[in-house]
Amino acid sequence: MKRSHDSAAVNSDMIRKPIQRWAPLFLVPMVASFLIGFVWPFCHGLFLSFCKFKTTSNWEWVGISNYEKALADQSFMYSFGFTAVFAIVSLVLINVFAFAVAYALTQKIKGANLFRTVFFMPNLIGGIVLGYIWSMIFDGFLGYYQTSILMDKEWGFWGLIILTCWQQIGYMMIIYIAGLQAVPEDMLEAAKIDGANGWQTLFKVTIPNVMPSITICTFLSLTNGFKLFDQNLALTNGYPFVINPDGTAVRTTEMLALNIYNTFYGQNTASRGVAQAKAVLFFILVATLAIAQLTATRKKEVQQ
Amino acid sequence: MKGAFQKEKFGKTLTTVLFTALSVIYVFPVLMVVINSFKKNTFVKTDTFGIPNGESHAGFDNFINGMTFGGYPFSKSVIYSIVITILGTILILLFTSMAAWYISRVDSLACRIVYYGCVFSMVVPFQMVMFTLSKTADTLKLNTPWTIPVIYLGFGAGLAVFMFVGFVKGIPLDIEEAAAIDGCNPFRTYFSVVLPMMKPTMISVAILEIMWIWNDYLLPYLVLDRTEYRTIPIHIQYLKGSYGTVDLGATMALILLSIIPVIIFYLTCQKHIIKGVAAGAVKG
Numbered sequence: 001m002k003r004s005h006d007s008a009a010v011n012s013d014m015i016r017k018p019i020q021r022w023a024p025l026f027l028v029p030m031v032a033s034f035l036i037g038f039v040w041p042f043c044h045g046l047f048l049s050f051c052k053f054k055t056t057s058n059w060e061w062v063g064i065s066n067y068e069k070a071l072a073d074q075s076f077m078y079s080f081g082f083t084a085v086f087a088i089v090s091l092v093l094i095n096v097f098a099f100a101v102a103y104a105l106t107q108k109i110k111g112a113n114l115f116r117t118v119f120f121m122p123n124l125i126g127g128i129v130l131g132y133i134w135s136m137i138f139d140g141f142l143g144y145y146q147t148s149i150l151m152d153k154e155w156g157f158w159g160l161i162i163l164t165c166w167q168q169i170g171y172m173m174i175i176y177i178a179g180l181q182a183v184p185e186d187m188l189e190a191a192k193i194d195g196a197n198g199w200q201t202l203f204k205v206t207i208p209n210v211m212p213s214i215t216i217c218t219f220l221s222l223t224n225g226f227k228l229f230d231q232n233l234a235l236t237n238g239y240p241f242v243i244n245p246d247g248t249a250v251r252t253t254e255m256l257a258l259n260i261y262n263t264f265y266g267q268n269t270a271s272r273g274v275a276q277a278k279a280v281l282f283f284i285l286v287a288t289l290a291i292a293q294l295t296a297t298r299k300k301e302v303q304q
Numbered sequence: 305m306k307g308a309f310q311k312e313k314f315g316k317t318l319t320t321v322l323f324t325a326l327s328v329i330y331v332f333p334v335l336m337v338v339i340n341s342f343k344k345n346t347f348v349k350t351d352t353f354g355i356p357n358g359e360s361h362a363g364f365d366n367f368i369n370g371m372t373f374g375g376y377p378f379s380k381s382v383i384y385s386i387v388i389t390i391l392g393t394i395l396i397l398l399f400t401s402m403a404a405w406y407i408s409r410v411d412s413l414a415c416r417i418v419y420y421g422c423v424f425s426m427v428v429p430f431q432m433v434m435f436t437l438s439k440t441a442d443t444l445k446l447n448t449p450w451t452i453p454v455i456y457l458g459f460g461a462g463l464a465v466f467m468f469v470g471f472v473k474g475i476p477l478d479i480e481e482a483a484a485i486d487g488c489n490p491f492r493t494y495f496s497v498v499l500p501m502m503k504p505t506m507i508s509v510a511i512l513e514i515m516w517i518w519n520d521y522l523l524p525y526l527v528l529d530r531t532e533y534r535t536i537p538i539h540i541q542y543l544k545g546s547y548g549t550v551d552l553g554a555t556m557a558l559i560l561l562s563i564i565p566v567i568i569f570y571l572t573c574q575k576h577i578i579k580g581v582a583a584g585a586v587k588g
Contacts, residue, residue, distance in 0.1 A: 014481055014484040014485070015409055015477065015480055015481065015484060015490075016409060016410055016411075018484070018489065018490045019405075019406055019409050019410055019490045020410055021490075022406075022489075022490045022491060023406065023410075025402070025491070026402045026403060026405065026406040026490075026494070027402075027403050027406045027407075027415075027418070029399045029402075029403075029457075030399040030400055030402070030403035030457065030461055030465070031403070031418055033395075033399070033454050033455075033457040033458035033461065034418070034421065034422070034425075034457075034458050034461045035458070036440060036444065036446070036454065036455070036458050037437065037454070037455045037456075037457065037458015037459040037460075037461070038421075038425045038428075038433065038458050038459055038461070038462075039421065040436075040440060041433035041436040041437035041440055042425075042428060042432065042433050042436075044436040044440075045432055045433050045435065045436045048435075048436065055439075056435075056436060056439045101323075104319050104323070105323075107316065107319070108316075109316045109319045109320050109323070110316070110317075110320045111320055111323065111324070114327070115323045115326075115327055116578075117571075117574060118327040118330050118331060119326075119327075119330060120577075120578065120581075121330070121331075121334075121567070121570060122330070123515070123581070124515065124563075124566045124567070124569070124570045124577075125519070125563055125566060126518070126519025126520070126521065126537050127519065127521065128519075128521045128537040128540055128541050129519075129537065129540060129559055129562060129563065132540065132544050132555065132559060133333050133334070133336070133337055133559065134333065135544075136336065136337075136340065136348065136352060136552065136556065137333055137336055137352065139349065139352070140336075140349070140352025140353055141352075143349060143350065143352065166330070166333070171581065174578055174581050174582055174585075175581075175582060175585045178582045216585055220585065227429050229430075229431075229522060230521050230522070230537075233521075233541075234541065234544070257429070257431050260431045261431065261434075261522075264434070264435055272435065275435070276435060279429075279431045279432045279434075279435075280432065282429060282431055282432065283428055283429055283431075283432040286427060286428075286429050287427045287428070290426075290427040291427075
């Protein structure tokens with residue numbers, strides 16, 4: 001205790017003060033870029049969500065009407081529903097498969113390293129490229145039936161699911177493997193000696209011990225699902241479209257991020273205020289999920 | 305007991321067989337890219353899964369045609385992607401690690417504000433800032449491959465600062481004190497004492513940033529002057545997304561060329577990549 005007190009005192013005199021004089025070199029470049037690349041665009045965006053604007057210099061305050069329009073926008077609500085279903089389905093599939101694969105690979109089977117290498121590989125390839133690779137494959141199959149992934153909403157949905165699973169199972173697998181390797185060996189041995197069978201050990205010993213990994217992976221796949229953009233753009237780009245009686249189009253495989261993008265950069269430049277309001281709502285949604293994750297992880301840590 | 309042992313051994317062999325089959329399915333899409341990059345355009349659609357034969361075989365035509373496809377040289381895209389990825393990663397590694405050290409050691413109110421600002425930025429999706437960020441970048445002339453790394457430093461600082469601060473907090477002060485007693489100024493202390501100790505975290509952060517920047521599509525698409533500068537993902541999106549006839553064979557050839565370096569990078573740095581991903585999993 002005394003030692004740490006001493007070192008804190010030395011810290012302030014010998015380390016802290018001299019570093020402070022070097023702030024222009026150590027802190028300023030990062031903070032300046034952070035202000036340019038994040039803080040200012042964030043605050044500016046928040047402000048513009050209450051304005052009507054076509055360019056950032058030409059704005060007019062309209063209060064919360066952008067938010068009202070965003071919430072009344074049928075295509076936005078549709079994409080929210082589509083994204084939510086997508087996020088939940090992909091969450092379940094990714095985590096079940098990733099955990100099963102990680103569990104099998106930690107049982108000292110032959111070729112485990114090679115399998116791990118193969119399953120993680122799709123993560124290195126970018127979303128746009130992945131989207132086009134899979135669009136070629138799906139259309140290759142569907143071509144036999146004279147159709148395409150762009151023709152049916154269901155195919156688009158499951159196409160996105162397959163693509164996302166293919167990409168993310170390997171990623172989550174890595175996190176699960178790290179968690180499984182940290183399960184204390186003596187606990188597993190004790191279970192064996194007590195006569196527990198494989199399933200009992202899995203559910204009563206292994207899973208409770210990897211709860212932190214499970215929390216991380218479920219939330220990660222949930223937020224990834226909500227934020228999906230590149231793959232959506234490259235694989236379906238919202239197709240097929242359904243034209244409403246009033247002339248508006250609903251893009252039946254358009255997810256939230258793509259909906260916001262299309263509202264910003266579509267034909268109607270007058271809707272940019274609404275697009276920014278949608279982006280703020282999207283941010284609140286994603287941030288809420290992140291905070292929920294943090295709380296859940298903390299809770300688990302306290303319990304252990 | 306012997307029966308149970310044999311049963312377990314059988315189970316493991318079965319798992320290996322099952323996983324071999326699964327691996328083949330996993331590699332299949334990449335294999336298809338390889339096969340189709342040697343096929344003539346029309347056959348990519350009509351005979352996607354066939355091996356190129358006498359009629360459909362295109363030789364290296366796709367690779368040659370693809371180089372100038374879409375009225376934009378592919379080699380330029382490769383160069384821009386490399387420049388942006390390398391500059392962006394170096395900038396992030398250098399300045400966020402320096403800032404993280406400063407933040408942990410000085411620990412003033414301002415430092416805490418910067419730190420929590422960085423943590424906050426990790427949960428903000430890009431769509432929230434994309435419109436205003438691209439305008440800001442335009443105004444400040446950060447819209448070229450040589451200046452866009454500043455944007456990457458700003459928008460990507462959050463995770464890097466978070467990871468570096470987490471590491472620096474665990475470094476015992478004694479070493480830095482000893483350096484200070486020996487007459488090192490903070491600059492020397494940092495570069496000859498602290499920086500070498502940060503190597504494992506440096507590698508993890510570098511891996512995450514390289515994977516992010518190399519594959520990033522929307523940020524450079526919105527920020528860069530698109531007629532002049534296209535990174536590889538932007539170029540491929542242009543080829544496929546543009547109206548009119550798409551030369552699928554050539555697109556597959558370019559996709560193959562763009563994933564070969566990635567696969568080589570993966571196979572050579574695999575251990576670091578997997579460690580880096582596990583370390584960065586905190587990102588929400």
